[in-house]
Amino acid sequence: MPPAAPLVFDENAAHPDVWEVRVALAAKDWAAVTATVGRQHGGARTQLIRWAGGTADRAFLESVRAADPADGLAAALLGQRMTTDAWAIRTRNLARDVSPAQFRRFHAMLREAEEMLVDAVAHNPADPAVWCIRLITARGLEVGQAEVRRRYAAVAALDPHHLPAQEQVQQQLCPKWGGSWAEMDAFAQDATQAAPEGAHNGVLVADALYEHLLLDGGNRDKLLRNKDNRQRLAEAADRSVLHPAFERTFGWVAVANSFALMLCLVKDWGRAKRVFEIAGPWVTEHPWHLVGDPVAKFARYRGRAAGSRWRRPW
Incomplete structure (x- = not known):
C-alpha cells in the first residue's frame, strides 16, 4: 500500500x-x-x-x-x-x-x-x-x-x-421498526444478487451486519464469527466494491467505508486492505462511530490491514 x-x-x-x-x-x-x-x-x-x-x-x-x-x-x-x-x-x-x-x-x-x-x-x-x-x-x-x-x-x-429506497426498506425491516433479522438479511442478500455486478447495492449486506452489531451488541463475537455472516459479506464485497466494474459514482465513499469496517471486524484482512486502497483518504461517520472516533479508528484499522498477511478469517 x-x-x-x-x-x-x-x-x-x-x-x-x-x-x-x-x-x-x-x-x-x-x-x-x-x-x-x-x-x-x-x-x-x-x-x-x-x-x-x-x-x-x-x-x-x-x-x-x-x-x-x-x-x-x-x-x-x-x-x-x-x-x-x-x-x-x-x-x-x-x-x-x-x-x-x-x-x-x-x-x-x-x-x-x-x-x-x-x-x-x-x-x-x-x-x-x-x-x-x-x-x-x-x-x-x-x-x-x-x-x-x-x-x-x-x-x-x-x-x-x-x-x-432499498436502504429505507432495509431500515423498515429491522426489528426496531417492526421487522425481523431474517427479513432484513434476506432483503439485503436478494437486492445485492439482483443488482448488476459492480453496483453499490452490495453495501446493504455490510449495513445489515452493522445493524446486527448496533442492536445486538451483546452477541458481537457470535455475530462476527458466524460463518454465514462472513460468507455473505465477502461475496457482497466481491460483487460490489471489489468488482472491476465498481464505479466511483455518487455515494461510492460511503460504500467503501461500510465494507472497510465490517471486513475488519470479521478479520477478513485481505479484502479489507483492498477496500482501504479504494477508499483512499475519505472517512465517513457511518459506520465508524460504531467503534469509536471515526478518524482514529479508520487509521488504526487501515494500518492493521496494511500490515497483515492474507489468511482465512478466523
Missing part, C-alpha cells in the same frame, strides 16, 4: 456536486440547483437530493414548489428538509427514550411532509426521489410493513435497483 494520504473526514469533499447544490440553494438560484442535480440519475440523484435537502431553506423550497407544483425536485428537496427537521425532534434515541411531547411534534411534522409528498406524487408519479422520501415518512408514521412495501414497489417499477 502506498504512503497514506492525510485523512479527510468529510464525505462531501469527494462529491463536489453536494457543495454546488448547497451553494445554489443558499443563493436561491433554482436554475443552478436544477442543472447540478440534473447531472445525476437514478439512485445517485436521490442521494444528492437527500444530502443537500437537509440543510436547504424551507421557505425558499416552498416558494419554488408553489410556483410549480409539478416540480418533483422541489418537492423531494422540501420533503427531505421536513423529514430532517422531524427526526431532529425525535432524535436517534430508542423509542423508550423519546418523550410523548417529542413524538407528538415528530408525527405532526411528518404528517405535514406526507401530505405535501402525496400531492407531489399525484403531479409527478415517475420521480423515484419523491417516493423514496415517502418511505421515510412511512417509517416514522409507523404505517406498517405492507404500506412500505407498496411504496417501494412504486420505486422499483421506476428503478429496480434504487439503492436509497
Whole structure:
C-alpha cells in the first residue's frame, strides 16, 4: 500500500456536486440547483437530493414548489428538509427514550411532509426521489410493513435497483421498526444478487451486519464469527466494491467505508486492505462511530490491514 494520504473526514469533499447544490440553494438560484442535480440519475440523484435537502431553506423550497407544483425536485428537496427537521425532534434515541411531547411534534411534522409528498406524487408519479422520501415518512408514521412495501414497489417499477429506497426498506425491516433479522438479511442478500455486478447495492449486506452489531451488541463475537455472516459479506464485497466494474459514482465513499469496517471486524484482512486502497483518504461517520472516533479508528484499522498477511478469517 502506498504512503497514506492525510485523512479527510468529510464525505462531501469527494462529491463536489453536494457543495454546488448547497451553494445554489443558499443563493436561491433554482436554475443552478436544477442543472447540478440534473447531472445525476437514478439512485445517485436521490442521494444528492437527500444530502443537500437537509440543510436547504424551507421557505425558499416552498416558494419554488408553489410556483410549480409539478416540480418533483422541489418537492423531494422540501420533503427531505421536513423529514430532517422531524427526526431532529425525535432524535436517534430508542423509542423508550423519546418523550410523548417529542413524538407528538415528530408525527405532526411528518404528517405535514406526507401530505405535501402525496400531492407531489399525484403531479409527478415517475420521480423515484419523491417516493423514496415517502418511505421515510412511512417509517416514522409507523404505517406498517405492507404500506412500505407498496411504496417501494412504486420505486422499483421506476428503478429496480434504487439503492436509497432499498436502504429505507432495509431500515423498515429491522426489528426496531417492526421487522425481523431474517427479513432484513434476506432483503439485503436478494437486492445485492439482483443488482448488476459492480453496483453499490452490495453495501446493504455490510449495513445489515452493522445493524446486527448496533442492536445486538451483546452477541458481537457470535455475530462476527458466524460463518454465514462472513460468507455473505465477502461475496457482497466481491460483487460490489471489489468488482472491476465498481464505479466511483455518487455515494461510492460511503460504500467503501461500510465494507472497510465490517471486513475488519470479521478479520477478513485481505479484502479489507483492498477496500482501504479504494477508499483512499475519505472517512465517513457511518459506520465508524460504531467503534469509536471515526478518524482514529479508520487509521488504526487501515494500518492493521496494511500490515497483515492474507489468511482465512478466523
